[in-house]
Amino acid sequence: MFNDYQDIITVDELCEMLCIGKNSAYTLLATGQIKAFRHNRVWKIPKLAVAEYVYKSSGISSR
Template identity: 35%
Template sequence: MFSDYPDILTVKDITKMLGVHPNTVYDLVKEGVLPKIPCCRHIKVAKIYVIKYVLQSAQ
């Protein structure tokens, strides 16, 4: 699942993966649904957390 994407994702990557607006990704990070990796001022998320989110949403 999502093998074409790197293990560490940017907001842009996640919007492409999920087909959502960037604001939705920022909200998911803000709510703690997608834990961010501290990286300067940029938001980075491990791909495994996006996969877990997709699988939980499908249930």
Template identity: 45%
Template sequence: MSPSYYESLVENYSDLLTVDDLRKVLGNIGKNKAYELLKSNAIQHVRIGRKYKIPKKAVVDYLILIDSKG
């Protein structure tokens, strides 16, 4: 799929997504899986205290990466 498709998945979210936003964008994945992706640095993020902030670009980059792996 084209990068513009993945960008369209996050266009209605703020520039920094929350874990709940990430879960929705990735097809309602479980909370544990979302935290696993963040803790393994599969998706770049910033942690502020106990909160994770995930840039839209990081989510798009992740989706492109997993799509390219087939």
């Protein structure tokens, strides 16, 4: 899943991966639904965190 992306992605890539807008992406990050961190003012999002969010949201076990 998401093999075309680096291990750490940007907000723009998150939007592309989930087909969502930036407001929705920032809401997911701010509420902790997708685990990420900020370096200076830039969000760093682990690709695995996005995959976990997708699995959890869809009710599918990731293992």
